[in-house]
Amino acid sequence: MISVAATLLAVGIAAAADPEKGKEIYGRCLACHALEYDRVGPRHCGLFGRRAGSVKGFTYSEAMQRSKIVWNEKTLDRFLANPPKAVPGTAMTYAGVPDAKERADLIAYLKQAC
């Protein structure tokens, strides 16, 4: 029952996601990331469906290369909540976006930004 409720809540949050708010939240990422080119972190265009650690020419942590993550709404949500916990050893040494609605907004923005 709890699992069903959690799933329904997650679906509800995703459905209400606001890419405009997500664009604002993306401002937090701008020290290291850009949509179209690699910086301290890899580019975000082409993220969905991409295997973690696979952008050619970008140097990833071993942890990310080994993670076997394929980026989608669910894996991004889990990672963004607490990157070092989701992938111990990641170079994304950032405590994360703890608010589920903010993560949903951010993911909605990333889906339509490129």
Added chain:
Amino acid sequence: MSFLSIRTPAQARRLFLSRSGLALSGAAVALLAGRDALAAKSGDKSSDTNILNTALAAELEAIAAYQVGAESGLLQKPVLDLAVTFQGHHKQHAEVLAKTIQKLGGKAVAAKSKYTFPVEKLKSQADVLRFAAGLEQGAVSAYLGAVPLFGNRDLSKAAASILGDEAMHWAVLRQALGEAPVPSAFVS
């Protein structure tokens, strides 16, 4: 005060820093001071150096970004002076971070030979300021996200010191753009 009247090593260090142009914060000075406590404190050193290296990589990129802005020909005085001053702060951050990484037994990342910046979109002073403001906003968030991760709380304090500096950069750049310099009571 002259060097002849210095009574303690701490005094000498303060005087040296004040005269060498390294106007570092207390926390940053603590990083460089070689305190045994810093190296000896418990905590995951490899994790801390990992965090510091990510911060260092971002600082090195910020230095390069300000260089692009300064050489663009788009910045007029006094904005140009401001950009060079902020770049100088980032250089100091990078220096402190690199030395701390080495002190902790890690290997500091080096600056890339080439960085990618959206130079094609920088056509006016306002464009450069907006680009820099975005980097500074991101830096504030990045340090905010790093502060709670350090195993060594001295490093959290030092990162918070840098965060404060970059928040001031962000506010000044917003002011220069004619935007509300401090848009909210909290940063995130």
